[in-house]
Amino acid sequence: MRWVCTANRGFANLAMEELRRMFPEAAFQQLAAGEVFAADIPSERHEVLESISGKEPIFLRHIQPADRALPVAGNVDDLSALSDTIRYVGYTFDGKRTAVHVRRSEGTRFPYSVSDTKAVLDAVLAEIGGEPAMQEPEVILSVYAAAGELLVGWGTPREMLSDWPGGAVRFQREEGQISRAKFKLLEAERTFGLRLSAFREALDVGAAPGGWTSLLLERGLAVTAVDPAELHPSLTDHPKLTYLKKNAGDVRFERGTFDLLVCDMSWSPMLMVKLIMELRDALQPGATAVITVKLMHRKPLQTIRDVVDKLAGAFELRKAKQLFHNRDEITLYLTKRA
Ligand SMILES: C[S@@+](CC[C@H](N)C(=O)[O-])C[C@H]1O[C@@H](n2cnc3c(N)ncnc32)[C@H](O)[C@@H]1O
Numbered sequence: 467m468r469w470v471c472t473a474n475r476g477f478a479n480l481a482m483e484e485l486r487r488m489f490p491e492a493a494f495q496q497l498a499a500g501e502v503f504a505a506d507i508p509s510e511r512h513e514v515l516e517s518i519s520g521k522e523p524i525f526l527r528h529i530q531p532a533d534r535a536l537p538v539a540g541n542v543d544d545l546s547a548l549s550d551t552i553r554y555v556g557y558t559f560d561g562k563r564t565a566v567h568v569r570r571s572e573g574t575r576f577p578y579s580v581s582d583t584k585a586v587l588d589a590v591l592a593e594i595g596g597e598p599a600m601q602e603p604e605v606i607l608s609v610y611a612a613a614g615e616l617l618v619g620w621g622t623p624r625e626m627l628s629d630w631p632g633g634a635v636r637f638q639r640e641e642g643q644i645s646r647a648k649f650k651l652l653e654a655e656r657t658f659g660l661r662l663s664a665f666r667e668a669l670d671v672g673a674a675p676g677g678w679t680s681l682l683l684e685r686g687l688a689v690t691a692v693d694p695a696e697l698h699p700s701l702t703d704h705p706k707l708t709y710l711k712k713n714a715g716d717v718r719f720e721r722g723t724f725d726l727l728v729c730d731m732s733w734s735p736m737l738m739v740k741l742i743m744e745l746r747d748a749l750q751p752g753a754t755a756v757i758t759v760k761l762m763h764r765k766p767l768q769t770i771r772d773v774v775d776k777l778a779g780a781f782e783l784r785k786a787k788q789l790f791h792n793r794d795e796i797t798l799y800l801t802k803r804a
Contacts (some may be wrong), residue, residue, distance in 0.1 A: 469531055470619070472501060475501045504532070504612075534551050538574065540575045548587070552594070559620070563599035564603055602629070606629065642700065650730065651730075653791050657789060662726075663685040670691045672692070672733070674698075689707050693711070714731070727749055727755040728756045729758070742777065757798045759796050780802060784800060
């Protein structure tokens with residue numbers, strides 16, 4: 467069976483490597499350079515989905531089954547064939563909140579825009595008893611327009627690893643937003659199912675200019691921000707902020723002060739680990755940690771393994787994921803051991 471797989475640009479090779487380790491007989495074909503590829507995996511649909519949800523790959527951002535492949539004619543027949551295909555499997559969407567995701571590869575001969583295709587498919591869904599939905603869908607109908615064929619599939623957001631088309635999570639930029647980095651923590655909150663407002667005392671290591679700190683303050687937490695660089699002036703008078711303009715190696719706290727640690731230092735992974743391990747006693751048992759790991763070396767999978775191994779003395783890994791808003795890095799979600 468064929469699958470349409472997506473990773474962050476430049477990281478498709480790593481997503482392939484992870485899939486190859488899981489399914490040694492998988493064969494790959496590039497659909498959009500460095501980002502989208504087809505995987506032919508000689509296993510049952512449910513086996514693939516179970517393996518992936520059992521051990522979610524770090525670099526695979528999105529996976530869509532190609533339940534049907536329709537040749538592209540380059541004219542109105544394409545929309546008719548697509549509509550008929552969906553009518554034929556109408557039972558899949560009957561009574562279900564269904565989101566339609568359409569993506570086009572650059573060189574596709576499919577002549578219709580994303581919004582036109584989506585409008586047609588929403589109408590077909592309404593006709594066959596599906597309930598077109600943008601938010602919190604039960605099922606996603608996903609169409610990828612490759613060069614010469616439409617790859618059409620359906621599944622739950624969990625099966626596809628995201629409820630955004632291709633896993634491309636978009637947040638609205640706010641007026642006065644301090645940094646784009648804020649999106650990383652917003653995405654981590656969603657992806658890892660964290661409720662940031664449930665924490666009380668956060669330590670933000672490598673906090674400047676303050677995007678993450680601002681989000682934590684918005685969520686009502688008291689925040690201790692550590693960074694030798696300047697925090698944005700809009701934050702510094704906040705009553706729940708303590709700003710230590712220092713290197714993280716030069717600060718110490720009372721045992722068990724914090725229930726949340728966030729760290730976005732974009733620094734050498736091993737030096738970052740050393741600093742975090744030195745600060746571990748400042749965290750309560752069971753405290754949550756969200757940490758970005760810069761991928762500076764040639765062997766990112768090995769770097770990640772080394773980082774997780776070194777942190778394992780104090781932290782249990784919940785999930786490692788390259789988020790859509792991560793660039794040359796991934797994000798770890800951990801909890802402090804008792
Ligand atoms: C990518 S920026 C952090 C962005 C921040 N998360 C935000 O939302 O605005 C990385 C920061 O880590 C800080 N940093 C690097 N090494 C550090 C260290 N040893 N101790 C504390 N901060 C450090 C840098 O000064 C820089 O401000």
